[in-house]
Amino acid sequence: MTSEDPLDGKVSIVTGAGGAIGAGIARHLADAGSDVVLAVHNDEDVAEEIRDRGQRAHTVQVDVSNKDSVDAMVEEARSEFGRIDVVVNNAGALTVGSIMELDEDDWDRVMDVNAKGTFLVSQATIPYLRETEGTIINVSSISGMIAAPDHSHYGASKHAINGLTKSLAIELAEDNVTVNALCPGIVASKMWTEQLTPESEESFEETVDRVIPLGRDQTPADMGEAAVYLATSENVTGEELTVDGGIMQNIV
Template identity: 35%
Template sequence: MTLRTALVTGAARGIGLATTKLFLREGWKVAMIDRDAPALEEAAAGLENALPIVCDVSKPDEVDAAIGEVAGTHGGLDALVNNAGVADFGPIEETDFARWRRVMETNLDGVFLMSQAATPALKASRGSIVNIASISGLRASTLRVAYGTSKAAVIQLTRQQAAELGEYGIRANCVCPGPVRTKLAMAVHTPEIIAAYHDAIPLNRYGSEDEIAEVIVFLCSPKASYVTGQIVASDGGFESTGVGLPALRGQA
């Protein structure tokens, strides 16, 4: 039986690595894309059916070369997971154009470039695209003028892809993670921030990288064969609560 092939960007750590490992457990081959060569080499060590490729998704030439290598090695592509991203938070008045572009070139341009380059292969396989945005693209928050705007644009790009590529059998969906218990988040979130998130999330906890990966892999699978153009907030209910006060829960 020919194994299906997925390409995961930002695969050296976090949600990307968790998604890679779940694909492998589900019997897929995975092309692991990341621009951090040492981290990618370490992450891919010992993973059978994983092909690590160093690539900066914001650079068109590198993207084209990576897609060519995947096609040449695996003979095709069945799923593209656009997970690579940078999180650069700061006050709106301190966000100059260089900082804005640094966020946009990876978070938005990278999704566009990877998707455009992979479309011919996905047309041939009638495959799927899953773009990773964020709840910051669904609801505004302080310090996220570039990050949140980039993720909102990814959500709209996903809808455009679903509308235009559906006739070729390509499905496009978007996953918007909420607060996830990554090593980085736990290192930078103060106890006060962690407590505030727990109070604001109906499930009263952070999500895990594996929980986000489960949603991504499902959307790439035949089980989601009639699902396209959807924006899935995998966030413990955070986005659904709006600005409601946690203290009022359960009150008459």
């Protein structure tokens, strides 16, 4: 680590840090100089990878849909590192099915993790972000900007995240806290390879070829680079940063 690292001395919380996108974001925040709290829910621990990058790492179990669990996670982060500068709301859930196939549990689980979880973690960390003039990065999706069949509850949750992002950006501007949404396109995560493409006749590769103008899927590293940009851009707030290989420009 050098003094030129843009996040030198900062502390970041990444929820869903055991998944592909969360781990990619955590790695890049560490490479930029940040210590990282890895908030996971029965996921793989990537703490050693962060330490190998020369940064401190601390893993904490959390259920982002439960206020007591979130409050305990934030208190543990503060106890471990003494400050919070960057909060990445990345934890997410998805099930697939048409509106008539969804039951109440499907709806509640996706909305609780994606929308309510983003709200609870943001609310719990804002007092500390005000102290450090920090930033919130809400990992949304291009599904929060467009409509798609068979996961209406997921799309609704991501639209909710984008709306919350914009409102918080205005509400926290006077505190010099920035709030942005990061909207991935198609990443080879378990969500895509195990839940989305198996439900269709197309393979993951066929889907990428069909819908992405650049002809390649996005990577966890892409999301990490975008997160570092948002974490270090003091005049960017209330934005939806789309990293999708051109998908949104190809929709007619």
